[in-house]
Amino acid sequence: MTDLSVRVEDKLYQNRYQVDSGKVHIKVREHDKPSGPLRALLTACPARCYELNDKGQVEITADGCIECGTCRIIGEASGDIEWNYPRGGYGISFKFG
Amino acid sequence: MIDERFDAIVVGAGMAGNAAAYTLAERGLKVLQLERGEYSGAKNVQGAILYSDMLEKIIPNFREDAPLERHLVEQRFWMMDDRSHTGMQYRSDDFNEEKPNRYTIIRTQFDKWFSQKVRDAGALVICETTVTSLVQNGEGKVIGVRTDRKDGEVHADVVVLAEGVSGLLGTRAGLRERPEADKVALASRKCHFLPSETIEARFNLKGDEGVVIEAAGTISQGMTGMGFIYTNKECISLGIGCLVSDFQETGQTPYDLIERFKMHPSVAPLIAGSEVKEYSAHLIPEGGYNAIPQLYGDGWVMVGDAAQLNNAIHREGSNLAMTSGRLAAEAIFQVKSRRDPMTAENLSLYKKMIDDSFVMKDLKKYKDMPALLHTQSKNFFLTYPQLVSKAMQDFLRVDGTPKIQKEKASLKSFVSARSWWGLAGDAVRLARAWR
Numbered sequence: 001m002t003d004l005s006v007r008v009e010d011k012l013y014q015n016r017y018q019v020d021s022g023k024v025h026i027k028v029r030e031h032d033k034p035s036g037p038l039r040a041l042l043t044a045c046p047a048r049c050y051e052l053n054d055k056g057q058v059e060i061t062a063d064g065c066i067e068c069g070t071c072r073i074i075g076e077a078s079g080d081i082e083w084n085y086p087r088g089g090y091g092i093s094f095k096f097g
Numbered sequence: 098m099i100d101e102r103f104d105a106i107v108v109g110a111g112m113a114g115n116a117a118a119y120t121l122a123e124r125g126l127k128v129l130q131l132e133r134g135e136y137s138g139a140k141n142v143q144g145a146i147l148y149s150d151m152l153e154k155i156i157p158n159f160r161e162d163a164p165l166e167r168h169l170v171e172q173r174f175w176m177m178d179d180r181s182h183t184g185m186q187y188r189s190d191d192f193n194e195e196k197p198n199r200y201t202i203i204r205t206q207f208d209k210w211f212s213q214k215v216r217d218a219g220a221l222v223i224c225e226t227t228v229t230s231l232v233q234n235g236e237g238k239v240i241g242v243r244t245d246r247k248d249g250e251v252h253a254d255v256v257v258l259a260e261g262v263s264g265l266l267g268t269r270a271g272l273r274e275r276p277e278a279d280k281v282a283l284a285s286r287k288c289h290f291l292p293s294e295t296i297e298a299r300f301n302l303k304g305d306e307g308v309v310i311e312a313a314g315t316i317s318q319g320m321t322g323m324g325f326i327y328t329n330k331e332c333i334s335l336g337i338g339c340l341v342s343d344f345q346e347t348g349q350t351p352y353d354l355i356e357r358f359k360m361h362p363s364v365a366p367l368i369a370g371s372e373v374k375e376y377s378a379h380l381i382p383e384g385g386y387n388a389i390p391q392l393y394g395d396g397w398v399m400v401g402d403a404a405q406l407n408n409a410i411h412r413e414g415s416n417l418a419m420t421s422g423r424l425a426a427e428a429i430f431q432v433k434s435r436r437d438p439m440t441a442e443n444l445s446l447y448k449k450m451i452d453d454s455f456v457m458k459d460l461k462k463y464k465d466m467p468a469l470l471h472t473q474s475k476n477f478f479l480t481y482p483q484l485v486s487k488a489m490q491d492f493l494r495v496d497g498t499p500k501i502q503k504e505k506a507s508l509k510s511f512v513s514a515r516s517w518w519g520l521a522g523d524a525v526r527l528a529r530a531w532r
Contacts, residue, residue, distance in 0.1 A: 011287070011352065011376035018135065037345075044344040046285045046351035046378035067140060068378040069263040070283045073276060073341050085133055085265065087245050089225030093139040096288045096332070096375045097204030 012047055012064040019063050020090035026062050026071065027082040034058045037075045044070055066092050098246045103129045103253040105429060106242055107220075108228045108266065110137035112415045113401025114259030115211040116155055116422030121257075122218035124430045129251060130220050131244060133227040137215075138208025140261075142379035144286070144327050144334055146309065147202045148416035155423050156214060160196065164206040166329040167307025168197035171300075175363065177314035177324075178486040182363045193306070201307050201327050201334070203288075231256060231270040231397070238440075239270070239396035255396055255429055255439040259422060262380045262402035264390070272397065273390035276405065279342035279471060280384030282322065285351040286336025287359075289371035293331050299367055300328055311412060314482035316358050318349050321474040324358050325412070326367065333368055335359065338381055340471065351378060381414065382407040386464035392451070393444040398425045406456060410463045417456050424450045465530040476523060480514050 028038065028050075038058040041050040047064045050071070060081075067086070075081040085091075107118040110132035118130040134140040146169070152159050171188035192198065216222050232241040232250060241252035260266050262281060267273040300308045312324040322339030337351075337358045344351065358364060382388065382405035389406065392399050400406075401418035408417065428447035429439070437443045451457055470477055488507040511520060 011373070014373060014375055015377075040345040040348075043348045043350045044283070044341065046283065048350075048352070066376070066378050068142075068283060069380050070341055070344075070378075072263060072265070073278050073281060073380070074345055077275065083265075084229075085227045088133045088227040089135050091140075092377075093135045094142060094205050094375065094377055096206075096334075097138060097141045097143060097145070097208070097377065 009048075009064075012066075015064075015066065016093050016095060017063065018090045018093065020087050023087060023090075024060070024062050025084045025086040025091070026060055026065070028058055028060050029080055029082070031057060031080075035078060035080055037078050037080045040074050041071050041081075044074060046070065098244060098249045099129070099251050101127075103127050103251065104433060105129075105255050105257060106131065106251060106253040107257040107259055108242060109259035109261055109403070110134070110208065110212055110215075110222070110224075111141050111259060111261060111401060111418065112211075113403070113418035113422035114257070115208065115215055116419040117257045117259060117400055117426045118215045118220045118222070119155060119211070119218050120423050120426035121429060122215060122220035124426070125219075126430065126433060128220035129253065130215060130222045131226050131228055131242065132222065132224045134224060136209060136224055137212030137222065138205040139224075141204050141208050142286070142377045143204045143415060144325055144336070145202050145204045145207075145415065146327065146412075147200045147207065148413070149196065149198050149200070151416040151419045155419060163210050164202065166201040166203060167302070167305050168192065169199040169201065169309055170302070170306045171308045173308065173310040175310060175312040175314070176482045176485055177312050177316050177361065177363065178483045179315050180362060181486045181490070182312065182314070183482075183485050183489050201309075201329050203329060203332075228260070228266060231266055233270060237395065239394070254433075255398065255444070257422070257425055257429075258397060258399045258403050259401050260403050262382050262405070264403050267390070267399060267403065272394060273399070276380070276382065276384070276388070277342075278345055279340055280382070280388045280405070280467070281341050282338040282381045282383045283341050283344060283351060283378060284336050284338025284381055285355050285376070285378040286334060287355065287373050287377075288375045289333045289335060289368045290331055290374055291333065291368075291371045295370075296328055296331070296333065302328070305330070312358075313478060315479055316354075316361065317478050318347065318354065319475050319479045320344070320347060320349065321471050321478065323412070326364065332374070333371065335364070335368065340383060341380070343474065381409075383409045383467055385409060385467040386457070386460040387467075389460070392448050394441045396439050398429070398444055398447050400425045406460070408459050408463065410466050411459070413459075420454060420456050421451055424454060462532070463530065469526055469530045473523065473526070476515065476519075484511050484514055
């Protein structure tokens with residue numbers, strides 16, 4: 001389904017964000033090999049914010065985050081991620097919701 | 098941040114928060130409402146359908162100026178396999194009434210309207226402010242909130258937690274558990290813009306009439322989930338949601354799922370030539386009655402999605418949110434009027450009121466449904482839709498095969514897929530959960 005997956009960037013392009021540069025609201029715990037929950041985030045995140053780096057570790061780029069909270073449900077209990085809301089006024093601003 | 102003390106702080110400006118803040122302010126209480134978005138509605142996502150009755154109980158004349166899209170005259174249910182859908186639909190001219198029962202709305206626009214009503218009622222609404230934790234005294238009583246503003250602590254007699262499905266503040270304060278992955282669905286949705294005449298022609302509508310399509314079947318790839326298509330004035334809201342635990346286990350992606358749903362031969366012509374203007378996603382509480390956390394305590398009440406109040410079977414959430422927000426506010430007002438303190442004992446009035454309302458009665462009715470659909474997801478979302486499609490096609494296709502032979506073949510396909518015991522068991526389980 002690669003031909004479908006690449007379109008997620010296009011989808012996010014339609015959205016409006018106030019990016020809080022330098023302040024990330026979600027952090028991934030340092031690891032050598034990704035745990036089960038971290039691997040699940042690679043596919044479950046609807047904005048595809050989680051990706052593997054060249055060392056095979058899971059990294060997050062939260063700029064396109066649509067703040068659904070799915071990664072908190074999957075990855076917070078195990079301590080794999082640290083989850084906060086963006087600072088007030090930052091992040092996504094839906095026009096239609 | 099603010100030196101004043103408030104009667105109540107409402108955290109969040111969604112349906113439940115706005116209903117609570119409005120009702121409290123309307124009754125003369127000193128209310129502060131905090132919202133982390135740039136404006137009220139900036140972070141809110143819903144299909145969305147508005148239920149008139151529940152809003153009328155808060156703002157009776159809402160039709161005069163609320164931004165409503167289309168009143169619903171028709172509902173379609175689709176059971177889908179990869180190339181077909183078997184449908185049931187209900188349409189009635191009775192729904193073209195003076196005060197329609199259901200409307201489609203665009204949440205961001207509606208929430209801005211609702212927020213203005215909250216301000217007009219006298220509440221202080223502050224946006225762009227994230228509440229980071231609850232302030233509790235030595236005995237654990239909630240006495241206020243901490244925000245990400247400078248000197249951002251504010252105090253109040255009671256805090257209304259309308260923070261949404263994730264329930265972050267409640268979890269941090271130890272008032273509740275984090276929602277589990279098999280008790281919440283992740284829905285992603287898109288807004289497809291088309292000229293209103295095109296929407297009206299494609300859906301057989303006139304004027305402000307609207308249609309809702311709810312779809313289930315192989316579109317969720319064996320996961321427990323549902324798709325939806327709602328008509329607004331000039332856009333079609335389309336999306337699909339499945340349990341987070343199912344995404345986790347299957348490795349399916351939300352964006353592939355929605356693309357495949359859009360490409361389905363029954364869906365594609367409805368949105369052909371449209372322009373997509375937004376992609377959003379949101380969690381929906383799906384655990385039902387058994388997943389509802391404690392709803393009140395010393396100095397706090399919990400409302401709406403934060404309280405996991407959602408009727409997954411009827412796809413109703415915003416009406417439960419509005420009603421819980423209103424009832425919590427009415428309970429707070431009664432306690433306040435008696436000059437009683439906001440203790441758990443006194444605030445239990447809210448629980449009593451919500452137990453007596455349709456909210457808990459409906460959720461109780463379907464309490465076993467979420468577990469059934471989850472454990473039987475392959476049967477209900479893959480096997481049965483495929484069998485039904487095959488049987489329908491055999492019934493309609495004229496090819497010289499005697500009808501008796503076709504009927505036998507259809508029956509045999511059900512029995513060999515699920516066995517007599519399986520079929521009977523599924524029927525009994527479904528009937529029990531529905532009661």
